[in-house]
Amino acid sequence: MLPHPYCTLCTKHMETTEHLFLLCKWTKKIWTDPRLQINSTPSNITRFDRWLLEVFEKSDILPEKEQIAAVLWNIWKARNDSIFRGKTPQPTAMVDLALAQQVKFSRWQSKEGQKPINRNLPTRWKPPEQGKLKLNVDASWSPGDFSGSAAGILRDSSGTVANGFVVPIRALSPQHAKALALLQGLKFLNQTEATHMGLGVVQSSGWTVESDSSNSVDAVMGQAESSWDIKAIIEQCKEELLFIKSVKGVAVTVEHCLREANRAADWLANSHRSKNLPG
Numbered sequence: 697m698l699p700h701p702y703c704t705l706c707t708k709h710m711e712t713t714e715h716l717f718l719l720c721k722w723t724k725k726i727w728t729d730p731r732l733q734i735n736s737t738p739s740n741i742t743r744f745d746r747w748l749l750e751v752f753e754k755s756d757i758l759p760e761k762e763q764i765a766a767v768l769w770n771i772w773k774a775r776n777d778s779i780f781r782g783k784t785p786q787p788t789a790m791v792d793l794a795l796a797q798q799v800k801f802s803r804w805q806s807k808e809g810q811k812p813i814n815r816n817l818p819t820r821w822k823p824p825e826q827g828k829l830k831l832n833v834d835a836s837w838s839p840g841d842f843s844g845s846a847a848g849i850l851r852d853s854s855g856t857v858a859n860g861f862v863v864p865i866r867a868l869s870p871q872h873a874k875a876l877a878l879l880q881g882l883k884f885l886n887q888t889e890a891t892h893m894g895l896g897v898v899q900s901s902g903w904t905v906e907s908d909s910s911n912s913v914d915a916v917m918g919q920a921e922s923s924w925d926i927k928a929i930i931e932q933c934k935e936e937l938l939f940i941k942s943v944k945g946v947a948v949t950v951e952h953c954l955r956e957a958n959r960a961a962d963w964l965a966n967s968h969r970s971k972n973l974p975g
């Protein structure tokens with residue numbers, strides 16, 4: 697997704713991260729909402745990451761981090777609604793939504809914290825069975841400007857790389873970035889080329905997609921409810937899965953793996969983000 701040069705909310709300024717999230721007249725209305733209790737309105741911000749760090753350092757007098765994250769997420773959604781659906785942003789309603797989501801998010805987080813870590817997962821990448829293919833996906837993300845890369849590596853039972861992809865993404869959190877990487881991976885599998893790849897006859901009776909994000913994997917497989925910030929992406933993932941099954945007739949299993957077993961995809965995403973690889 698390429699950023700639009702002009703802010704779609706006000707159509708007057710260039711859409712920089714600082715403008716969109718802090719300085720736009722629409723965004724300012726959100727931050728000045730008395731319910732958020734932010735007394736210092738960002739007016740002369742030059743770097744978004746510095747502002748965010750400053751806010752987080754003062755978090756004893758400011759709202760919780762989750763609340764700020766929820767507000768940022770709603771600004772991003774309002775921007776997309778404005779671009780793709782022509783909707784006018786509603787600052788008051790956005791604060792309502794952010795506050796409601798913050799409550800849900802806190803609950804979801806405490807549940808997640810109690811979840812036991814699966815110690816039985818292998819720490820090294822495990823090849824798929826003969827005739828099957830495995831796609832490992834991961835994302836690399838920088839909090840400063842919300843930009844990142846999603847990557848995937850498709851390998852066969854001998855560990856030979858059959859194909860892969862790297863794409864730029866924009867995400868609000870590492871979790872959001874990893875969910876996007878999973879979606880990109882499923883979209884990649886939906887492309888016809890991914891089934892042929894010059895491997896000769898791959899009687900691929902099943903594909904596995906591996907991600908080290910247990911939140912995304914559990915949500916896509918219907919084993920857990922997705923947190924609000926990745927809900928829309930998870931729904932898209934489910935659609936892609938249905939599509940692969942009905943159109944290609946291939947069953948895809950989405951599985952969780954440890955970070956240690958996902959190093960190749962992690963490396964690919966990192967290299968792409970640090971511009972060592974061509975887009």
Ligand SMILES: [Zn+2]
Pocket residue numbers: 703704705706707708709715716720721722
């Ligand atoms: Zn604007």
